Amino acid sequence: EVHLEESGGGLVQPGGSLRLSCAASGFAFDTYSMNWVRQAPGKGLEWISYISSSSDTIYYADSVKGRFTVSRDNAKNALYLQMNSLRAEDTAVYYCPRGYAFFDYWGQGTLVTVSS
Amino acid sequence: EIVLTQFPATLSLSLGERATLSCRASQSVNSYLAWYQQKPGQAPRLLIYDASNRATGIPARFSGSGSGTDFTLTISSLKPEDFAVYYCQQRGNWPHITFGPGTKVDIK
Numbered sequence: 532e533v534h535l536e537e538s539g540g541g542l543v544q545p546g547g548s549l550r551l552s553c554a555a556s557g558f559a560f561d562t563y564s565m566n567w568v569r570q571a572p573g574k575g576l577e578w579i580s581y582i583s584s585s586s587d588t589i590y591y592a593d594s595v596k597g598r599f600t601v602s603r604d605n606a607k608n609a610l611y612l613q614m615n616s617l618r619a620e621d622t623a624v625y626y627c628p629r630g631y632a633f634f635d636y637w638g639q640g641t642l643v644t645v646s647s
Numbered sequence: 648e649i650v651l652t653q654f655p656a657t658l659s660l661s662l663g664e665r666a667t668l669s670c671r672a673s674q675s676v677n678s679y680l681a682w683y684q685q686k687p688g689q690a691p692r693l694l695i696y697d698a699s700n701r702a703t704g705i706p707a708r709f710s711g712s713g714s715g716t717d718f719t720l721t722i723s724s725l726k727p728e729d730f731a732v733y734y735c736q737q738r739g740n741w742p743h744i745t746f747g748p749g750t751k752v753d754i755k
Contacts, residue, residue: 576683576691576734578744590742626690632738633681635702637690 533557533636537627540641547617551641553610553627561585561605564631567612569623570640577623580612595621617645649673651735651747659755666722668733668750675715676739682711682720685749686731694733695720722752730754 539551553565567580580601581590589601600613610627622645628634650673660666670680678698683691693702695711698718708723722729735747 575748576736576746578746581742581744592743628691632679632741632744633693633696633736634683634691635693635696637692639690 533629535627535629535636535638537625537638537641540625540643542644542646543617544647545618545645547645548613548615549617549643551612551614551625551627551643553612553638555608555610555629558629558636560608563629565603565610566628566630566634567599567601567610568626568628568634568637569621570626571620571623574623582610614643617643619645621645648743649676649737649740649745651737651745653733653735653747653750655750656748657751657753659753660725661755662727663724666720666725666729666752668720668722668752670713670718670720670735670747672716672718672737672739674739676737678714679738679741680711680713680718681736681738682709683734683736684729684731685734691734725752 534556536554543549564583568578579592579595582601598616602611624640624642626637626640628637652671654669680698682695685691694709699711710721712719732749732751734749
């Protein structure tokens, strides 16, 4: 059974940093592209980052480009999102769905709150 | 950026009724459109991909249609578990993926 579990969220001050993790199991992680998608409280979904199976292709939404860095460790079946220079508008639940261009499996998400 | 518009914003229906949800793209996305269902406190679930293909395990009462800029998600006969928010998502100009604002289907 495919399982994705995000972790690492929490409360951080504006300008601070946080590293999110996504643990994958139940599928051949090293053959799938992965993404980060976020959802601000009470709002819709926003795609923010893509990483190919071998990490050779990476994309970001303009809203996080230059501040966030996605990476993966296929040996550990893990996906990461390093978030720097955090802003209040980055407050959201962060998901790590699997897929190239549509997302067939999602974790339950981890909440990041940026506030002083 | 391709902007997706969903309408209506809220759809109030009774059990057993047919639900028709619309999604319109600001420019053509060919058939590269997906639909997701999200219930409160849960992650989104993929229902339909590439406009009309049901995802694994999705009941036949869910169907998708359309191409270009206009798309429809139809739920043929609403069950209690179908009351949720539904989002469309385009990959027409991948990797610049965007989602629509959602349609809430609630109980009348």
